[in-house]
Amino acid sequence: MASYSKKEAREWGRQHLIGVANVTTPTMTSDFKRINEKAIRHDVEMSISHGFVGSLACSELAISLDQYRQVCEIMVDQAAGRLITIHHAVFNTLEENIEAVKMAEDAGAELVLAGYPPFFHPKSLDEVYEYTKALCDATNLAVMLFPVPAWGFSRLHPADMPVPLLRRLVDDCPNVAAIKAEGGMPYIMSAIEVHREFHQEVVISSPIEYEYVPLAQVIPIPFCGTNYSAYYGPYLPRIHKLIQEGSFDEATGLWYQLDPARKAFAGVPMASSGLINRTIWKYQSWLQGYNGGPIPHPTPRIYSRDMAALRRGLEAAGLNPTSDPDEAFFVGRNPD
Template sequence: MALEFTKTEAKQWAKKNLKGLEGVIHASFTPDLSGLDEEGIRWDVQYLIANQLSGILCAVEASAMTFEERKKFVEIVCDEAKGKIHVSTTVLQNTVEEDMEMMKHFEKVGGTFILLGHPVQFYPRTPDEIYREYKMMCDVTNLPVNFYAGRLHVRNMHPSYFPLDTLQQIADIPNVVGMKLCGGGPIGFMVEAFRLIGDRVLVNDPMQTNWPITILQYGQQWAGAGPYDASQTPDNPRMVRLFNTFVEGKVQEAMDLYWDFLKGVPGGGGGSLGGGADSYFNTGIVSALPDKYAQWCLGANGGMVRQPMGQRLHDYQKDGIRARLRGLGVPLRDNEEEFFVGRVNYSKGARMKKY
């Protein structure tokens, strides 16, 4: 698909176009989990658009899918979102070669930009090897790249978990337009990222608790990806309003919204919005189910995902999610069977088997 800018223009394009909040879409599956549920995926694209987000990230790494299913998933999302909202995808496959194949495919089906991290089967021995691998992957696509260092954790190279000289080298790659910070990482790394490369790329912190610093002090204009829709509704897009109010410099109004948001967050901002207990920074594991359950409560498709990401949500975890969502003052969906098979499938008569 032809792009409206060249690689050398990618940074300028991003500065002009990447603003606001980027949401997350997880794959939906058929009730027996044997294949993708295309109608359910398309439903969730429209649900996220209605939430006034500026972009959608296809979280292909957060559900157990074959490589071909991952390619089909992003193709469905791009088709449904075409001309309506930016679409990105995580490129965190098994190997460098799979990463490059996914990038080529995503560009072909109409993706907007890429969140590029490091594949599982990558063992860098030196900072220079990190740069060479990253440069090689960026060279195979014309799409803008949002750089993600959050899972590599090469603390042996630098106590920030990523070599800072390499960070600056990567920022100079023509189509690297942004850098996503990892939730739970060292605050010093956040400061260094804005200080060292914030004049070249869009450093973006997805954590709402940090926005009084990252927006007001460092000029962050875009955040993602995160399950922001699980803390708002289309009629009350309070996360979008919170972010935009900070960007507009309305400090008192923004802080009032900030504290109102934190009232409903477990641990005053240190807990998980979805109910997971482990630190993402340390595990690197994205649990799709808490997000999908919260989204379903508010109108999304829902549906179970495959193991190992699809371990059952316990009743007390669901109760915690629902208690937080009640603060939004909207009716929550409560037919658990609908969640298990997916809202679209349930409307077509699908039900859980009885034994």
């Protein structure tokens, strides 16, 4: 259960959503029948050692609700208060998402990243409001709203979730504590508008590192996540710390250092048809010491050409990827 009440969610967010949050992609045992507990514990420890303050328990995989519950419980237990476990609210229906968020709350997750099912096809922004409010009402946990083109709401408004919709949710849902501002990508107008309208009320997250690092030097942005930054090892948490300290020149220098890796990341097929290739994300983190290993089918594949490009990007940036052969990724560092 959360350490705060629903009415305290925003204050909790102000105090704790300071830093960078990555993503933990659950690993299966080699027979694909069970969650690999050792692998998840390994990934939590790597996240903590790299300076992340939170990690998303990824649900966009072919795992059952009960298996997802186990993932949340393992992450919370291993973190032992050192890392925020973030619930990924992207299941098949509103009813299933309400069941899942209650389960994640019972497991000890502390923040909800609100999402929408692939077959949720609203005819109006009012329907988006109703769905989102029902999810917020179903939990005492702090909720991070998530405007992003992946939901398909761009047909309703170019910002995906425009300010009037977000205003209704912030006003009507006391546990809305943050907004992950990716609406209208690849343009930054919506992100700027969201910050201007809401930053004094809720935490604004700028999750895309190539936007976060420059923007945070001119406007206050306390949180960066959830995102793929495990690919960079400890570098983005380090850059975040420098920005918060006002060491902008040093932060900018590291941002430029990451450029070859950033371009390698941009050059692989990452998010076709609104679904992130979690196998590629898992390989990226494996290059920096995370577990890697099996993801249940159906899942996107990763090919040698993409692995080679991602590895070369880290090498060119001086980010020291593992020397382990790529074939070891498919087994993982803690096989079971």
